Amino acid sequence: MIATTAAIEGGAALAHGPDRNWGYPPACCHGDPVSGDCGKIPSATVTPRPDGYVIILRPGDHQKITHQNRYFVPYDVVVPSGDDYFHICLHPTEEDENCFFAPADAM
Template identity: 80%
Template sequence: MVGLAGVIATAAALEDGSALAHSAHSSWTYPSACCHGDPVTGECGKIPSTTVTPRPDGYVIILRRPGDHQKVTHQDRYFVPYDAVIPSGDDNFHICLHPTEEHENCFFAPADAI
């Protein structure tokens, strides 16, 4: 598992202050490299904590239904190694699906879950 400092550095590198980033509907903004600045297609969004399972080597995310994320139309499974996890700006899990729901671009976890 990569240390929190490495994950924070990765998140800072992703967030370039571009006008393309969009809000996470709370007090923070998704890095533009994660969401491609397209709030219309809803590439990034909060997901239920029940869809996330920690394993020794990373997180397994299973989005089962459309209500789990705005892009989901059928069950999808993702694996994100701990060194690719970005701290979320709130106490929730978030995922960015781009260019389709089949591909996870960025995954955010609460600081206490990293």
């Protein structure tokens, strides 16, 4: 996650994203909008806890999910999303959360 933060703060070029106004940092995204590992997820899959977010994804919630997965993301590694949605990057497998994005009003 340190590399992700450095890439974002360093103003590195952005990889593909959910719209033309912002994109996922290259340290987070491996692929393109169709085959990539980043995508918007339903807000109902995200639960805030005192120490971070718990995310439970099922097939249909994200393009890489084939079975239910649970992730925990501490608040100090959450990246602000460029829109009003939650996004997650899963790499190298669907069990591995690489980057998690939250809307500014949820942080």
